[in-house]
Amino acid sequence: MTNSKHTCKNCEKTYSDSFAFCPHCGQKRNDQLTLKVLFYNTISNYFSFDARFFKSFFPLMLKPGFLAKKFIEGKRLLYLHPAQMYLFISLVFFFLFSFVEKDQAQQLDATLAKTMKKERVVDSLMTTIKNDSIKQSALLGKILKDSLERGELRKTFKEHKVLSELSNEELDSIISNAQFETRDFNSLSYMTKKIDSLIDSNASEDIILKEMGMTENDGYFTKRAYSQSLKFYQSKKGSGILRSFYGMIPIAMFFLLPIFAFILKMLHLKRGTYAHHLVFSFYYFAYLFTTFSIIIAINLIWDIYNWIDFLIIMSTSIYLLLALKYFYNQGWIKTFIKWCITIFIFLSIVTPVTTVFLIFYAFLFY
Structure with missing residues (x-):
């Protein structure tokens, strides 16, 4: 058969x-x-979301450096692969962070709108004063100073058509922050009015950019900066730049994480290959994203005190110290010195440079 x-x-x-x-x-x-x-199958194949994830989660959070050391020792099937764990947890983090990003974008637009409203109010005030034929800045400053000392400036503000709609708090802010030097103000006011006039007359972008100061000899990035400045001025919103900045962070992490591993390699030249330090970095960044995800999730449900958030964030540096001690098995003094150097290089040099680059990129290409 x-x-x-x-x-x-x-x-x-x-x-x-x-x-x-x-x-x-x-x-x-x-x-x-x-x-x-x-x-x-999708979750299991790409993220190995099975028993290994739960076996890895608690050691990741409670035993600094444990998973990395076990993986290096050869136990690579019992616990979740470091790259898979990092990928899955970072996906969860950026999903939760999208809710924070939305709120921050709305707050930024509201703040910009309020700031620009105050600028228009100051513009209106200066136009009113200018129409009274006060030409000399010294005389203007003396009159405003005398009015302020006599308490008449607020009365003048309240009698103005536009200014009368503002609250006392907004008037206090304008009085304390407004600069009444006519030379600088008139230059800025003239430029913004001219740009507004060109926009209202449907002038081409090239004409407006030329009026702003752009020339044919300017390089690509300079022209791009002028173009984006005009885009920002027309929209009066900064949420696009903020979203572009946040959108670049996941990509930036693919460079920051290897750099972090390279710093560890330079500090531990005789402690294995670069891949060993990369394993440690994958697990540590997975821990960071897990901690930040928990903070965001809790704050989305219940707004906890800022000092609690701060303490939790600061605890991640203590976690790094303990993880370095366990993984590299060196004395406390050596570990502490290398911990300080790692944090200093990464937070004082690598992270600021990356942030400046991301802001620059976000502004030019949002």
Whole structure:
């Protein structure tokens, strides 16, 4: 009696019907596609979201450096792969962070709108004063100073059509922050009015940019800066720049994480290959994203005190110290010195340079 043959739908090779899985490619013989199979396989294959994740989660949070050391020692199937853990947790973090990003973008637009409203109020005030034929800045400053000392400036503000709509708090801010030197103000006021006039007359972008000061001899980035400045001035919103900045952070992490590992390699030249330090970095950054995800999740549900958030964030540096001690197995003095150097280089040099670059990129290409 011969065994019947089955043809694999994946590799199209035949094998005995007695096999539950294809001996050539490993696909299950009767692999019926259901929603459960679809989503479980997706999560399991790409993120290994199975028992290994839960076996890795608590050691990651409670045993600094433990997972990295075990992975280096060869226990690579018992715990989740460092790159897979980092990828999955970073995905969760940026999903939660998208809610924070939305709120911050709205707050930024509201702040800009309020600031620009005050600038228009000061513009209106200066125009009113200018129309009274006060030409000399010294005389103007003396009159305003005398009015302020006599308490008449607020009365003048309140009698103005536009200014009368503002609250006392907004008037206090204008009085304390407004600069009444006519030379600088008139120059800025003239420029903004001219740009507004060109925009209202539907002038081409080239004409407006030329009026702003851009020339044909300017380089690409200079022209791009002028163009984006005009875009920002027309929209009166900064949310686009902020979203562009946040959108670049996941990409930046693919450079920051290897740099962090390189710093560790330079401080521990005799402690394994670069890959060893990269494993440590993957697990440490996975811990960071997990901690930040927990903070964001809690604050989305219940707004906890800022000092609690601060203490939790600061604890991540203590976690790094303990992780370095366990992973590299050096004395406390050596570990402490290398911990200080690592934090100083990464937070004082690498992170600020990266932030400046991201802001520059976000402004030029939002």
